[in-house]
Amino acid sequence: MPGTMKSVSSFSQLLKALTGIALFLIFWEVSTAVLHLPRFSLLPNPVSVVKEWFSFTPVSGRSIFTADYYLDIAYSVGRVMIAFSLATVLGVSLGLMMGWNRIFYDFTFPLVEIFRPMPPLSWIPLAVLILPGVEVSVVFVTFIAAFFATVLNTLLGVFSIDKNYFLRARCLGSKPIHIFTNVVVPGALPFIFTGLQIAMGIAWLSLVAGEIIAGQRGLGYAIYEGYSLFQNDQVVYYMLTLGILGYISSAAIRAVGRRLMAWESRRRGI
Amino acid sequence: MADGQQTPGAISIRHVSKIYDPEGVHVEAMRDCTFDIAAGEFAVIVGPSGCGKTTLLNAIAGFDNITAGEIYLDGELISSTRHQIKPNVDRMVVFQNGALFPWKTVLQNITYGPIVQGRMSKKEAVARAREMLDMVCLTGLEDKYPEELSSGVQRRVEILGALINEPRVVMLDEPFRGLDAVAKTVMHEFLMQLFCASPRTMFFITHDLDEAIFLGNKVVIMTTRPAQIKKIVTVDLPWPREHSIMNSKRYIDLKREVLDAVHEEAKKAFEAGEREMA
Numbered sequence: 001m002p003g004t005m006k007s008v009s010s011f012s013q014l015l016k017a018l019t020g021i022a023l024f025l026i027f028w029e030v031s032t033a034v035l036h037l038p039r040f041s042l043l044p045n046p047v048s049v050v051k052e053w054f055s056f057t058p059v060s061g062r063s064i065f066t067a068d069y070y071l072d073i074a075y076s077v078g079r080v081m082i083a084f085s086l087a088t089v090l091g092v093s094l095g096l097m098m099g100w101n102r103i104f105y106d107f108t109f110p111l112v113e114i115f116r117p118m119p120p121l122s123w124i125p126l127a128v129l130i131l132p133g134v135e136v137s138v139v140f141v142t143f144i145a146a147f148f149a150t151v152l153n154t155l156l157g158v159f160s161i162d163k164n165y166f167l168r169a170r171c172l173g174s175k176p177i178h179i180f181t182n183v184v185v186p187g188a189l190p191f192i193f194t195g196l197q198i199a200m201g202i203a204w205l206s207l208v209a210g211e212i213i214a215g216q217r218g219l220g221y222a223i224y225e226g227y228s229l230f231q232n233d234q235v236v237y238y239m240l241t242l243g244i245l246g247y248i249s250s251a252a253i254r255a256v257g258r259r260l261m262a263w264e265s266r267r268r269g270i
Numbered sequence: 271m272a273d274g275q276q277t278p279g280a281i282s283i284r285h286v287s288k289i290y291d292p293e294g295v296h297v298e299a300m301r302d303c304t305f306d307i308a309a310g311e312f313a314v315i316v317g318p319s320g321c322g323k324t325t326l327l328n329a330i331a332g333f334d335n336i337t338a339g340e341i342y343l344d345g346e347l348i349s350s351t352r353h354q355i356k357p358n359v360d361r362m363v364v365f366q367n368g369a370l371f372p373w374k375t376v377l378q379n380i381t382y383g384p385i386v387q388g389r390m391s392k393k394e395a396v397a398r399a400r401e402m403l404d405m406v407c408l409t410g411l412e413d414k415y416p417e418e419l420s421s422g423v424q425r426r427v428e429i430l431g432a433l434i435n436e437p438r439v440v441m442l443d444e445p446f447r448g449l450d451a452v453a454k455t456v457m458h459e460f461l462m463q464l465f466c467a468s469p470r471t472m473f474f475i476t477h478d479l480d481e482a483i484f485l486g487n488k489v490v491i492m493t494t495r496p497a498q499i500k501k502i503v504t505v506d507l508p509w510p511r512e513h514s515i516m517n518s519k520r521y522i523d524l525k526r527e528v529l530d531a532v533h534e535e536a537k538k539a540f541e542a543g544e545r546e547m548a
Contacts, residue, residue: 164369167333170357172383172435182382186373263373263415 044232049240052233060226060234072238075218076207077245079135083142084203084249091147091199092192095154100184105155116148120206124213134214141210146199153195157188190264193257197250204246219245278344279438279471281307281330286339287496288325298496299325302339305490305499309344310469314482316532317492317500318539323475324366326497327441330473332357343438359387362437364445370416370428376403377412380431387435395434402430405467406460422453426460433464441473446481455513458484466510479532483524484511491531494539501531 025046031037033045055063062069098105098112120141127137165187169179211220219238226234258265288300299322307313315323328334329349330341341349348355357363370379380402381395390398403409408426416424425445432440446457458481465472465485476482482489483505491500505524507515515521 162369164365164367165371167331167357167363168365168369168371171331171359171361171363172431173359173387175386178386182371182374182386186371189373261373263417 042232044236049233049236053237053240058234060229060231062222062234072217072219072222073241073245076211076220076242079139079142079211079218080200080203080207080249083139083207084146084200087143087146087150087199087203088196091150091195092154095151095192095195096158096180096184096188098151099155099158099188100180112148112151116152118144120145120202121209121213124210128214134216138207138210138215138218141214142203142207145206146203149199149202150192150195153191153198154188157191157195158184160191161187189257189261193253193261196253196257200249200253201246204242204249208242277310277470280309280342280344281439281471281473282342282345283307283326283330284340284342286326286329286336286341288322288329288334289337292337300336301496301498303492303497303499304339305502307471307473307488309471312465312469312472312474312485312487313490314472314474314476314486314488315490315492316476316479316482316528317497318494318532318535319477321492321495321535321539322497323492324443327363327443327473327475330439331361331363331441333363359383359435360438362432362435362440364425364428364432364440364442366443366445366447368416368421368424368428370424370431372416375413375415376408376419376427379416379427380434383431383435389435398434399430402434406430406463420453422449422457425449425457429461429464433468437470439471439473441475443475444477445474447477454478454481458513461485462510479525479528480516483507483521483528484513484516489528491528491535494535494542500535503528503531 028043028046031040032043033047052058052060053063054065056065058066062072094108094112098108123141123144124137127140128134131137131140161183165183166179169183174182207218208220208223211218212224215221219242223235223238226232226238283303283305286300286303287298290297290299303326315326317323325334329336330343332348332355335354336349336351338351340347343360346355347353348361371382374382377396377399380399381390381392384390384395384398385392400409400412403412406426408423408430411419411423411427416427419427429440429442429445446454449457462485472485474482474485486505489503489505491503492498493500503524507518507520507524
């Protein structure tokens with residue numbers, strides 16, 4: 001039965017994943033706490049990180065039992081969500097329009113290609129200067145690179161559509177609006193979702209950088225604070241927190257993508 | 271269906287030429303082609319690869335323009351150097367590599383045309399599509415996506431998706447290319463069944479001479495590029511045809527006639543290719 005097959009394979013997959021993580025933790029512990037390898041000895045070891053992370057009375061005042069920890073998470077997740085949603089809505093719309101209309105493409109593509117490579121951090125001075133308050137600036141910095149990644153992937157998605165789908169749609173009597181909703185949007189969807197995964201990664205990356213430089217509260221800010229106060233355990237478990245949140249957000253995008261693209265997932269058998 | 275009335279779908283191709291990029295590379299694809307396809311006739315176009323068969327199809331479908339001549343559909347000018355009617359449901363194309371929308375199920379693919387045209391309600395279109403699937407014994411595949419089906423079934427679904435629109439002309443560009451010989455015979459019988467059930471003008475491009483003679487009323491042999499009409503062979507075999515007909519004397523004679531003409535052109539094309547390579 002396919003159902004049993006699938007659960008067996010996903011169980012063995014889980015086992016392998018957990019083994020990989022365990023091996024990494026052992027390597028980390030051995031190289032830091034046991035062998036005190038050169039350079040590694042400065043790293044906090046996993047045991048002290050976990051102790052601090054799960055402590056009722058953390059030195060830094062932040063652990064999974066304190067409200068501050070969750071406040072940091074809430075701030076960062078909130079910023080990423082707002083920035084990512086804006087990047088998705090605006091980026092997908094712009095990308096579809098550029099792919100759909102040749103004249104619009106000619107006008108906008110060079111601009112997009114100039115703005116796209118600008119590192120998000122280079123926007124900070126202008127963002128702080130013109131936007132009301134630090135909060136909006138951090139969200140803007142988180143948004144900007146994710147937005148361009150989404151635009152580009154959406155555009156490539158439209159370009160990737162087989163020309164014959166357009167011809168067939170025309171033969172079948174489609175008006176432009178039908179072609180847009182029945183060919184352009186679904187045809188670009190696989191690329192859009194690849195783009196959204198990339199955009200989500202970029203959003204987290206820019207967020208932390210933005211929080212370190214201009215932020216108040218949030219995971220990136222807490223990492224910077226840990227660094228300033230030499231709380232290296234705090235730095236590490238905040239990094240791990242970021243990793244976990246990043247993983248969850250990517251998985252969420254994949255799950256939505258699978259639902260919207262049943263035809264793709266059935267082909268790949270996932 | 272349209273008994274008594276004259277069935278539509280007569281194509282008249284008058285002195286049609288096509289030059290790609292006349293100012294630049296100047297590739298002459300077609301030169302002064304003139305022939306007629308009667309309404310309800312099954313015309314098969316054969317000729318060497320790259321000779322310009324698809325060029326002619328694109329011109330009739332309205333995908334591309336021509337550089338000289340005129341094309342008429344039922345007396346109405348559909349393409350000339352000044353005038354070109356955009357693609358529409360009168361001239362349905364079944365594409366060489368298949369163009370079913372991968373994101374639509376079989377049923378959605380077949381019903382798409384009549385629904386967007388507003389010719390049928392969704393309910394009517396679905397009922398009609400099921401009826402057609404039933405007729406060709408493809409029931410049970412309604413909710414499958416194209417990529418879950420074999421390419422032979424995909425082709426059949428695409429053909430049904432064309433026929434549901436009741437076009438005046440169905441144009442098929444090597445639709446069975448890449449299918450194995452067994453799958454092809456199934457496809458031929460499938461097409462034969464549909465054609466006999468409601469004859470309409472067919473414009474069928476192929477390399478396969480058996481396919482051409484088995485299916486066609488008329489085999490139009492084209493020359494090496496630039497494509498001209500080399501010969502038109504009328505296939506006077508009775509309908510409906512079965513595969514055993516391929517052993518009949520008349521079939522073998524017809525095949526020899528077509529083969530001789532095609533072979534001459536293939537040799538020319540080969541030599542031209544050699545020259546280009548040299």
